[in-house]
Amino acid sequence: MSPHTPSAFLPVHGRGRRPAPDYGQSPHIVIAGGGVAGLTAALSLHAAGFERVTVVEAAPAIRPVGAGLNLMPNAVRELDALGLLDALEAGALRTRELRYYHRSGGLISREPRGLGAGHHWPQLSVHRGHLQQVLAGAVRARLGPAALVTGVRVSGVEPTPDGRPRLRLEHREGAVHGRASLEPDVLVGADGIRSTVRAALHPGEGGPSWNGMLVWRGVSRMPARAVGSFMLIAGDDRQKAVVYPMGRPTGPDREVLVNWAVARPAEHTCGSGTASGEERLLGDWNRSVPVETFLPFYEGWEFDGVSVPDILRAADSAYAYPMVDREPLGRWTHGRTTLIGDAAHAMYPTGSNGATQSVVDARALAHALARHADPEDGLAAYERDRRPVTTALQRANREMGPEVVIDLAHARAPHGFTDIHEVIPAEELAAIASRYAATGAFDPATVNQGSPYEVPLPAIG
Numbered sequence: 001m002s003p004h005t006p007s008a009f010l011p012v013h014g015r016g017r018r019p020a021p022d023y024g025q026s027p028h029i030v031i032a033g034g035g036v037a038g039l040t041a042a043l044s045l046h047a048a049g050f051e052r053v054t055v056v057e058a059a060p061a062i063r064p065v066g067a068g069l070n071l072m073p074n075a076v077r078e079l080d081a082l083g084l085l086d087a088l089e090a091g092a093l094r095t096r097e098l099r100y101y102h103r104s105g106g107l108i109s110r111e112p113r114g115l116g117a118g119h120h121w122p123q124l125s126v127h128r129g130h131l132q133q134v135l136a137g138a139v140r141a142r143l144g145p146a147a148l149v150t151g152v153r154v155s156g157v158e159p160t161p162d163g164r165p166r167l168r169l170e171h172r173e174g175a176v177h178g179r180a181s182l183e184p185d186v187l188v189g190a191d192g193i194r195s196t197v198r199a200a201l202h203p204g205e206g207g208p209s210w211n212g213m214l215v216w217r218g219v220s221r222m223p224a225r226a227v228g229s230f231m232l233i234a235g236d237d238r239q240k241a242v243v244y245p246m247g248r249p250t251g252p253d254r255e256v257l258v259n260w261a262v263a264r265p266a267e268h269t270c271g272s273g274t275a276s277g278e279e280r281l282l283g284d285w286n287r288s289v290p291v292e293t294f295l296p297f298y299e300g301w302e303f304d305g306v307s308v309p310d311i312l313r314a315a316d317s318a319y320a321y322p323m324v325d326r327e328p329l330g331r332w333t334h335g336r337t338t339l340i341g342d343a344a345h346a347m348y349p350t351g352s353n354g355a356t357q358s359v360v361d362a363r364a365l366a367h368a369l370a371r372h373a374d375p376e377d378g379l380a381a382y383e384r385d386r387r388p389v390t391t392a393l394q395r396a397n398r399e400m401g402p403e404v405v406i407d408l409a410h411a412r413a414p415h416g417f418t419d420i421h422e423v424i425p426a427e428e429l430a431a432i433a434s435r436y437a438a439t440g441a442f443d444p445a446t447v448n449q450g451s452p453y454e455v456p457l458p459a460i461g
Contacts, residue, residue, distance in 0.1 A: 026051040027185035027375060030167065032154040032197050034062055036128075037341025037358035038190035039135035039148075043082050044366035046143050048455045053143060054184075056169065058153030058191075062136040064129025067217045067319075068246045068259025070095060070231070070352035071126060072442040073119040075359035080121060081451050087134045092126035093246050093256075101234035101303045102409045104416030109405060109429045113231075118444040123352075125231065125246040127219070127257065131355070155179075157187065157200035163335040163376065186375050187337040188365065190358075193326060195343035201334050208324035208346065211398075215323050215349065216294050217261045220314035224249040224256045228306045233403055236410040239264040240403070241301060241308050260311050261349070263323060264297055289320045323348055325398070328391040333379045340365055345390035351401035353440050357390055360441075360453075367453040392439050402436045405429060 029045060031038045034057030045053045071079070071088075079085060096116050100108040114123035139148050156168035165187040171178040189197025193208055224245070231244035240263050245256045291312050301308035312318075326346040332339045341358035365382045372378035393401075400407060405424065413423045420429075437443040 028052040028054070029186040029188065029369075030182065030184040031055045031188045031190050032167075033057065033190035033192060033195075033341075033343070034059070034132075034136065034148060034150065035190060035192060035341065035358075036131060036135065036355050037343070037362055038188070039132065039139055040079070040082075040359050040362035041188055041190060041340060041365055042139050042143060042147060043084075043135065044078075044362045044453075045369070046139075047082060048366040048370040050366070050369070053147055055139065055148045056152040056154060057148065057150045060151045060173070062132060062148070062150065064127070064133050066128035066132075067219055067261070068125060068244065068257075069128050069131070069355045070244075071124045071131075071359070072352055072356040072440065073114055073121040073123055073444075073447045074440070074442040075356040076114075076121040076124055077447060077451055078359050078363045078453065081363070081454065082138070084134055084138060085121075087138075088124060088126065088131065089122075091130040091134075091247060092124040093248060094122040095125045095231055095244065097230040099230050099232045099303070100403070100405050100409075101232060102406065102413070102416060103234060103236045103239075103301065105303060106409070106413075106416050106418075106420065107304070108409050108420050108424070109433075110230075111433055118448075119442075120448045125244050125259065127246055127259070128355070154189075154191065154196050157197055157337065159335055159337075165335070165337045185336060186369070186379070189337065189339040189343045190341050191343050193324065193342045193346040195339065197337065198329075198339055198343050201331075201337065201339070202329065205327075208326055210322045210324045211348070212265055212267065213263050213323035214266045214320055215261055215263045216289065216291075216318050216320050217259075218291075218312075218315040218318040220258045220260060220311050220316075221255050222258050222311060222314055224254045226305070226307070226310065227256055227258050228304060232303055232306060233406065234301065234303050234308070235263075235406050236414070237407045239297060240406065241298060243306060243308060243311060258311055258314075260308070260315070262294065262298055262308070262312070264294070266322070287320050289318055291315055291318045294318075294320075325394060328394050329387075331383075332387055333376075333383045336375050336379065338365070338379045338383065344387075345394055347390075347394045348397040348401075350397040350403050351393070351436060351440065353393055353397070353401075356440070356442070357393065361386055361390075363451070363453040367455055370455045389439075389441060396436060396439055402433055405432055 034055050042053050042055050095113045099110045152171045155170045158166050160166050167182045169180045227245050233242050242261045247257045249256050298308045325348050332344050340361040364386050368382035369378035417423050
């Protein structure tokens, strides 16, 4: 069967799960994008009883690329419900503490995280590649190999008279370039910040919004003793650094994998670390730059024994990208097409919420579709549940989210301090942290109620 024909995109049928709602026949759901959001959506839909789910991913293969990320306890809870926690933890680290520092070295606050904060699930620091490989492996094992199609991208979407989407698909393998069209029952746009599906639903919207900051990211391997056992975020009102281990020590030298990200305004950056106008618009995550282009800005940054420049020097590679997000949308769903993850609500990388909210989106989507016989009603219910939460987070992240404590400390004591509580009262620090946790629904009280997205049998019998 040629991969260029529509029938190549139909998945095998799953077995042994809850029955899906009666749409007349098992609906065909296509997910555009094989990242965290798309793969979690496929697994969630499968768990809810949907038998025909296809993920189309533009990349030629799912490879373990990228840097690190944090999964907050509400996302870990949902992944645990999918039976993935053990596999994830095999290549991740439970984050036990988060510390904020002023660039002068003063400790602003330290917060217990995950189980230490009273959650029933941990917070996990993990390499994005490991997370994506766990998800992709589970999709292939549970839904069948044909459910995840790589090398195929959605190049266009238009509605049909009955409300279903008509997709234009492109496939490229070497010199072979094929095109096809497909009309699934439901389309889920999980194709990231530069989403083709979003562009089709909101023509003329324009590109992502840039706040003038550049971010450099990478991964280093360091002796465990040089890294610490905590996640740190440090800086002032102009530049910041984030560093955290994301695995257990390995090998005779007891080395750990360390994720790092540093940020600084573009107008104060020279050389090859500066983004071009085109990259500012597109949000390019893969522009390789030498560490030496930005290392001088972080010389002397050391926090409780963790040396930021030493970690930067140990990196095999570094990547620069503009700090961009998307304007909140007033509508995600059009007929039988909707958006999830960054396609719906790309936000600044503040507060560890990008991947977290993508996971929760995926679970909420499957739950809503399983509870409604009409897919349009299901998609509308999903949007009512998720869009207000993520819109609030997008706006909070534009105000620096919980990292605003660093800006406050610098504004009130630019040259440093001996007692942070003389600068920011303990009650104010606690209020900032708890307010953001409540906004993202990862406060212990909310998380520990259990998943709201389990599908009860009577609802879909």
